[in-house]
Amino acid sequence: MAAAPLLTMVVAAVHAGEQLQLTPRQTILEADRHLLADGWIPAPQQTPSVQERQWASVSLPSLSSCAGTGVGYCRFDYQRNQQRLSVVTVPSEPGRPSVGRVDRWW
Numbered sequence: 001m002a003a004a005p006l007l008t009m010v011v012a013a014v015h016a017g018e019q020l021q022l023t024p025r026q027t028i029l030e031a032d033r034h035l036l037a038d039g040w041i042p043a044p045q046q047t048p049s050v051q052e053r054q055w056a057s058v059s060l061p062s063l064s065s066c067a068g069t070g071v072g073y074c075r076f077d078y079q080r081n082q083q084r085l086s087v088v089t090v091p092s093e094p095g096r097p098s099v100g101r102v103d104r105w106w
Contacts, residue, residue: 020085020105028076028089028100032060035078035085043079045086057097062087074100 021034042062052066053059056074064086066074071090078085089100 022087022102022105024103025101028058028060028087028102031087031102032062040078040080040085043084044077055097057099
């Protein structure tokens, strides 16, 4: 339970200087469109495998990784100037490769 306040502080710090057009449950496709329009560029932290790309069900260049087990989180990374942003999604159809919906970001 102690992790929730910490996560809230981290998210609040990201928002302090800007208004991100991200909302929980929006598709990563919609989130990506808003981020690109706001000057963010894809900046994956690692190269996803072919399997991870299948799990993500999108061909966005910002994809860094996807988990093939558990909830099935995928991570998309962006950069603008010296700022970095990571967006985590969950599958829209749990248990199946599907376009992710935004779960959290930092």
